[in-house]
Amino acid sequence: MTNPFFNRDVISIREFSKSDLEYLFKTADQIQTLQPNRRSSLADGRLLGVMFFEPSTRTRLSFEAAMLSIGGQTISIIEPKTSSTEKGENLHDTVKTVESYVDLIVLRHRMEGAARYAAQVAEKPVINGGSGSEEHPTQAMLDIYTILKERGTISDLKIALVGDLKYGRTVYSLLYGLANFNPRVFLVSPPELRLREEALSDLEGKINLSQHTDLEEIVSDLDVIYMTRIQKERFPDLVEYEKVRGTYVIDNQLLSKGREDLMVLHPLPRTTEIKPEVDSTPHAKYFNQTIYGKTVRAALISLILNKEI
């Protein structure tokens, strides 16, 4: 199979097939077995432009660590306070400027469609590092890789996505990605934070879904709980936010009702939705996700930059 990622933008996980994702995961496995000097030649002399217009330390560090691990370097623009009301240089011109220096761009932006637009503007490949409440494709790639590494398969696994399913971009990318792997998905959220209508209709017939409000009721059935943070910054109305925060909390008492091998994932950062007491249990896999994340991103960058590895 030829490398399906070479020189390509990564804007939505929907643009990639099951075999594309499997190719990525195989490369992620392969990269870890490479000799250090071989590994650090994958991005030798290459530069990643990190453009983050929304606060995020984690995703940015993960991309930077991934790029360094394969011998590349990074330059960054980090302007977390940029908003549409503050007049600055537009995204178009900033992308044009940055792409003249770099081989590849990763963009995080608070507006939906920003990465798609940047990819349209730039001739160099663009990776979407999170676009408003739209998508976060590399997070979904690492989430799926984590489940595959921990469980060996996704087919028929019972996976609950819990929390803010309306504004949580990781949820959308994850669902579109999971649709390739035939799991049974439980969507658990307060009624006001249900998955957006267009995603439900896009996913119809592609993935086995059901909607719930009570996590405790289904916990004994589950293989995976994918917890999300209820993000204050996405709420147009803070009264709404106060109403729903703290609706779902994972603690040892809840997990005691679940299966022994029930796995808890979280895109991080967490606030209060997973109690620290869970960290030391075998259920907690969210820190493993971080490690897998760097590997998957290193594989992705390598595949975009190199026709063959």
Added chain:
Amino acid sequence: MSEEHLAVRRIREGTVIDHVAPGTALRVLSALGVTGQDGHIVTIAMNVPSDKLSKKDIVKIENRFLRADETNKIALISPSATVNIIRNFKVVEKRNVDLPEVLEGVFHCPNPTCISNSSEPLTPLLTVVSRSPPKLRCKYCTRVFKLEDLL
């Protein structure tokens, strides 16, 4: 002279949109961006008895000759509409409205946090994903909207 012609007077120069779905004339004007602010005469008749439809609306916009790319905007609202371009009281061009697959620069994306609503130099673009009822998907944020959301 038939009843419908009595409802609205003839115009010398301009555009007559006939066979507009009953009750939708105001939405048609909104989609065309006709506000009346330019001082030209705009006449509308709503729920006029009609042979083709049992009722229809009629819109007459004087001294403005709407191009096909403009009138195609109303295909979603009233696919039955016919457009007559009038010069010196005569119909010089008659055409149907034709819903394009892609509406470029016609409607703004209703999602306020879509990049197409920022100050970037781009043209909003919506793709028709379903015709009845009409649904459109924004090229940028990929959200799907109903017609009511766009007007």
